[in-house]
Amino acid sequence: xxxxxxLLALLSEGPKYGLQLRQEFEERTGExxxxxxxxxxxxxxxxxxxxxxxSDGDGGSSTQKAFQITGAGVAELDxxxxxxxxxxxxxxxxxxxxxxxxxxxxxxxxxxxxxTHRRRVVELMQExxxxxxxxxxxxxxxxxxxxxxxxxxxxxxxxxxxxxSRLRRSAAVAKxxxxxxTPSAAPAQQLEAGARR
Amino acid sequence: MxxxxxxxxxxxxxxxxxxxxxxxDVELTVEPGExxxxxxxxxxxxxxxxxxxxxxEEPTSGEVTVLGVRLSHLSRxxxxxxxxxxxxxxxxxFNLLAGLTAAENVSLPLELDGTSIKAAxxxxxxxxxxxxxxxxxxxxxxxxxGGERQRVAIARAVVGERRLLLADEPSGALDSVNGExxxxxxxxxxxxxxxxxxxxxxxxxxSWADRVVFIRDGRIVDQTAQPDGPESLLxxxxxx
Numbered sequence: 245x246x247x248x249x250x251l252l253a254l255l256s257e258g259p260k261y262g263l264q265l266r267q268e269f270e271e272r273t274g275e276x277x278x279x280x281x282x283x284x285x286x287x288x289x290x291x292x293x294x295x296x297x298x299s300d301g302d303g304g305s306s307t308q309k310a311f312q313i314t315g316a317g318v319a320e321l322d323x324x325x326x327x328x329x330x331x332x333x334x335x336x337x338x339x340x341x342x343x344x345x346x347x348x349x350x351x352x353x354x355x356x357x358x359x360t361h362r363r364r365v366v367e368l369m370q371e372x373x374x375x376x377x378x379x380x381x382x383x384x385x386x387x388x389x390x391x392x393x394x395x396x397x398x399x400x401x402x403x404x405x406x407x408x409s410r411l412r413r414s415a416a417v418a419k420x421x422x423x424x425x426t427p428s429a430a431p432a433q434q435l436e437a438g439a440r441r
Numbered sequence: 442m443x444x445x446x447x448x449x450x451x452x453x454x455x456x457x458x459x460x461x462x463x464x465x466d467v468e469l470t471v472e473p474g475e476x477x478x479x480x481x482x483x484x485x486x487x488x489x490x491x492x493x494x495x496x497x498e499e500p501t502s503g504e505v506t507v508l509g510v511r512l513s514h515l516s517r518x519x520x521x522x523x524x525x526x527x528x529x530x531x532x533x534x535f536n537l538l539a540g541l542t543a544a545e546n547v548s549l550p551l552e553l554d555g556t557s558i559k560a561a562x563x564x565x566x567x568x569x570x571x572x573x574x575x576x577x578x579x580x581x582x583x584x585x586x587g588g589e590r591q592r593v594a595i596a597r598a599v600v601g602e603r604r605l606l607l608a609d610e611p612s613g614a615l616d617s618v619n620g621e622x623x624x625x626x627x628x629x630x631x632x633x634x635x636x637x638x639x640x641x642x643x644x645x646x647x648s649w650a651d652r653v654v655f656i657r658d659g660r661i662v663d664q665t666a667q668p669d670g671p672e673s674l675l676x677x678x679x680x681x
Contacts, residue, residue, distance in 0.1 A: 359655065359662060359663050362655070363653075363655065363663050363664075363665055365644070366480070366644055366647060366648060366653050366665055367653075367665045367666060369644055369645065369647075369648035370648045370649075370650070370653065370665060372648070373645075373648040373649055377625070377628060377649070381621075381622070381625065391617070394645055394648065395645075397644070398644050398645050401644040402644075405482060405642075408482075409482065
């Protein structure tokens with residue numbers, strides 16, 4: 245989350261004070277990201293140093309200054325909005341590694357491991373959904389934030405479902421692996437390669 | 442008194458070598474006002490569970506109790522009467538009658554059960570109003586959006602004195618925003634004291650439930666714990 249660019253976005257509507265920016269930031273992000281007021285002023289000072297905002301006071305306390313966005317700040321905000329986030333490199337996914345390892349550990353039922361994670365993710369989704377439900381359909385900012393989290397968690401459940409199904413179908417391969425006899429080198433090498441990711 | 446109780450319910454289709462165990466010793470209790478999601482992959486037995494809970498099918502063994510009444514103690518006609526009066530069904534493809542308006546679709550089950558046309562229409566209009574569809578009462582299903590059609594189907598399922606709502610993938614054919622509006626209606630219905638059971642393979646839909654039960658190969662294998670409350674989301678991950 246870029247606090248820096250969120251503050252520029254709020255300032256693009258007009259000059260504002262630090263406390264006002266903090267309050268509006270929390271409102272616009274569905275109050276899911278609490279923001280420390282010190283963080284607001286530190287970020288504003290850096291934005292001013294970089295020429296992206298200007299303040300109306302000289303040498304006074306930050307709390308008494310109104311800040312406004314500069315032309316360079318508008319350009320910076322526009323560039324940031326259009327720059328895609330880095331989705332390219334696969335993350336080192338701890339869950340994937342746990343499932344890959346569970347396939348190989350003797351005495352561990354990988355399907356139980358998958359179900360444990362599936363349940364926990366669904367429990368998290370229930371909590372997010374409850375947050376959205378209690379807020380009502382009118383709180384669009386909150387709904388956008390919660391939807392993003394729900395879609396992310398949903399993709400984890402889908403992957404777990406697919407892994408569960410794939411492992412059941414290839415039980416003939418998975419069972420000898422658990423017994424310590426690798427039927428062919430290829431699947432084991434794939435697992436090791438995956439676990440090293 | 443529980444709204445629904447399944448006790449050691451099993452269902453076997455076929456016989457001999459071609460036997461299929463659709464359900465095995467299923468135990469499930471749903472209280473009034475509770476919304477339970479049954480989540481599992483295709484072929485896990487979740488739709489069979491729903492049809493047996495709704496007395497559309499009989500179990501091979503075990504007992505189903507709806508609102509304190511053991512279904513095995515009822516004659517066929519009495520089971521049908523219980524279905525009409527107490528249980529509402531919602532399906533993925535809505536199953537609305539195309540030749541009837543929204544209000545007529547909703548009032549039909551009451552009329553079939555002997556309620557006067559006038560009283561049935563009043564109850565239907567009240568149900569449609571509760572689900573934000575008052576201005577759609579005289580439209581035909583073809584003139585409604587998918588989300589509106591499903592909300593009409595839910596109104597039809599809970600109109601009158603129905604206390605048990607059974608839904609099979611109720612938002613499966615809808616986009617996520619329309620699916621959400623359907624689940625908001627299902628939740629509101631349960632808050633009024635109706636017990637709900639939704640079967641689905643969709644985690645987003647299931648997450649609207651108070652409790653999610655996981656089914657696999659005809660067995661209930663797990664269920665979610667009581668929630669900690671939304672505050673825990675903000676504390677769960679310091680990096681967030």
